[in-house]
Amino acid sequence: MSKPIEPNQPDTTHFGFRTVDMGEKQGLVRGVFDSVADKYDLMNDLMSAGLHRVWKRRMLETLHMRPNAELRLVDVAGGTGDIAFRALARANKLNSTLQAQVIDANAEMVRVGAERALREGINQMGQRAQVDFLTGTAEALPLPDKSVDMVSIAFGIRNVTRRDVALRDMLRVLKPGGRFVCLEFSHMPSRLLQKAYDAYSFNVIPPMGGAVTGDASAYQYLVESIRQFPPAQAFADELKEAGFRRPKYELLSGGIAALYMGWKG
Numbered sequence: 315m316s317k318p319i320e321p322n323q324p325d326t327t328h329f330g331f332r333t334v335d336m337g338e339k340q341g342l343v344r345g346v347f348d349s350v351a352d353k354y355d356l357m358n359d360l361m362s363a364g365l366h367r368v369w370k371r372r373m374l375e376t377l378h379m380r381p382n383a384e385l386r387l388v389d390v391a392g393g394t395g396d397i398a399f400r401a402l403a404r405a406n407k408l409n410s411t412l413q414a415q416v417i418d419a420n421a422e423m424v425r426v427g428a429e430r431a432l433r434e435g436i437n438q439m440g441q442r443a444q445v446d447f448l449t450g451t452a453e454a455l456p457l458p459d460k461s462v463d464m465v466s467i468a469f470g471i472r473n474v475t476r477r478d479v480a481l482r483d484m485l486r487v488l489k490p491g492g493r494f495v496c497l498e499f500s501h502m503p504s505r506l507l508q509k510a511y512d513a514y515s516f517n518v519i520p521p522m523g524g525a526v527t528g529d530a531s532a533y534q535y536l537v538e539s540i541r542q543f544p545p546a547q548a549f550a551d552e553l554k555e556a557g558f559r560r561p562k563y564e565l566l567s568g569g570i571a572a573l574y575m576g577w578k579g
Contacts, residue, residue: 327475330538339475340451344420346536347393349529351422355394357526357533358469361519362570369566369573370397370468373497374404376575377464381408386462388415388487390452390480391470393423395430398445401466402436414445417456418470421449452480457487464488468497472543481556488578494558495575498549499540502569511570515540546572 326333329342350357358366374397379385385405389397398414405412418424428447431437436444450456452467452474465484474480484494502508515537523533543549546563549572553561558576565572 328539328542330535330542336475340419343473346529346532347420348422350523350527350532351393351420351426353527354423354426355396357523358396360522360526361533365567365570369497369571370400372564372566373397373466373468373495373573374400376495376573377401377466377493379405379408379410379412379464381410383408383410385410385412385464386414387412387464387466388417388455388457388462390417390455390465390467390484391419391473392416392466392468393418393420393427393447395427395436395445395447397466397468398427399431399434399436401464402444412444415448415457415462416445417448417450417452419449419451424449453483455483455487459486460489462487462489463492465492465494466496469499471496471498471549472539477552478556481553481558485557485578490578492578493575494553494577495573497571497573498543500543500565500569500572501545503565504568507568512541546574550574 325336327336327339329339334342347354387398387401392398393416395416398416401414402412416424416427424447431445448456452470453476465488471477471480488494502511519537520530520534524530546565550561550563553574553576559579561574561576563572563574
């Protein structure tokens with residue numbers, strides 16, 4: 315397994331274990347997700363043995379959606395619609411109405427989500443969409459200030475070129491009192507368990523991705539990008555620096571993933 319490389323220039327960043335110019339990363343990430351968009355949700359099931367469903371259920375619980383309310387959610391980097399559709403189902407159970415917007419930098423992921431919404435009857439031709447799909451970046455969300463009740467991002471923040479800019483922009487679009495929830499892979503506190511998880515990640519996931527999607531390199535990037543993401547407390551500190559109130563986190567499944575929460579004052 316290769317060692318992570320630390321960028322040594324302010325205009326460089328990580329792309330997996332590679333150091334690249336800031337301006338390159340978004341295009342490289344776009345290429346990864348162009349390649350795997352049609353099988354992205356299937357691979358999430360296979361890689362996590364279905365655990366991502368449990369993590370996402372917990373994520374939706376921490377949004378604290380109110381019953382009998384009109385709510386607006388923006389799901390960032392959620393092109394296939396998975397989080398937005400789950401949030402819509404939860405809102406329906408609470409007798410609330412939810413208008414969700416999915417914003418993703420990758421047009422192929424957005425295409426997959428929009429097609430799924432029509433196929434499953436979530437959005438219907440000729441009627442106002444319950445879930446809108448937009449192409450845009452996390453660093454410059456195409457939304458007005460103080461316009462949404464909730465911002466979510468699942469397994470997408472580590473792909474963002476400038477996390478600090480993105481976090482401030484997600485805070486910008488939240489209404490006062492609004493909630494931010496982020497689900498991301500993390501680091502296990504036990505070295506022994508982390509070693510076993512690394513062995514699985516590097517030896518199983520890329521070949522599995524190659525067999526299912528035809529692109530093992532995309533999943534090599536995925537496992538490398540997880541290792542480059544900061545530990546949970548360090549990322550919670552980034553939330554505080556961006557201006558979120560009372561940032562906190564929960565480790566899930568022994569630290570394989572972490573759930574981060576923050577509020578807008």
